[in-house]
Amino acid sequence: MVKKLIIIITLVLLAIMLMPLITEVKPFENLSSVSQKYVHAGSEELGSQNLVTSVIVTYRGLDTLGEVAVLFIATAGIGFFLRRKPEEERKKTKASSLVQTGTAFLLPIIFLFGVYIFLHGHLTPGGGFQGGVVIASGILLLMLANVDTKINTNILYWVESVSGAFYIIIGIFGLVLAGGFLDNRILPLGEFGKLLSAGAIPIIYSLIGLKVGAELVGILNNMQRSQ
């Protein structure tokens, strides 16, 4: 009883704490000074049409590197905990032929869509993380359709390590050739709004997309083997 009372008091206090956000905060009329700089300089300085991308990949690129590192550490932890002894045979039900045919038809399209999302990260909403997740969802569909799917973990590790290494190498190039770590102006900015524009942003985002995709497929693979 006391426990329930404490829980209710906690929730009410939290709600009261958050109340001013609803009742008192009015939507802002103007941008803050940092955002103003990002918005006004972002498209001219970096040539990226999507300002969120220019903030994530270039202005706060170091934070994104940290984010990718957190994702990597989580994947490594999952791989460590779900390590398996040699597989004992379990009874597996096959997916219906509807799912299998649908997978064969949809898988290339899903992959293409994922690649499209991370290649166009500087033009449209989307980017490396989203594209990587779409690719991983394609692999999940494959695992659902064919229960015995074996993922070649060597390829996963190579894709992940190589894209991570190139991400950092491009960052260091930015330090040497342009304004700072992960500066995208090491390549010509190109024409605003075209696929080949915004300097190194499409390359960096493609590398992030491959890395995130490989990591998430690794998580799925570990979880599938240990089910």
Place this chain on the structure above:
Amino acid sequence: MLLVTILGVILIVLGLWCMLTQKNIIKIIIGFSIMDTGIHLLIVSIGYIKDKSAPIMDVVNSSQVIDPVPSALVLTAIVIGLAVTALMLTYAIKLFEIKQSLDINDFKELKW
């Protein structure tokens, strides 16, 4: 945008309620995810500026866009939330392997 703020607050309170009252570990993780989503909605709603549109400069110019910084922050937060949720589910799998149970009351080792 007021609607999104209200929804965010509701989801945060609901998620905390779920985490505090549920006994099943999987349900606790679901509560964490709900709370996570509520916080994302709150942050996004803070970045909104009246009558302005998404920060993509194809048809709008730079005086017509919302604040891109909270959106970028939420993108980061979603990815980290995904990683943390996956790690928590892995712990749940390990705990189930040890005790063959997902009830939080069966794990008394750290209780005082």
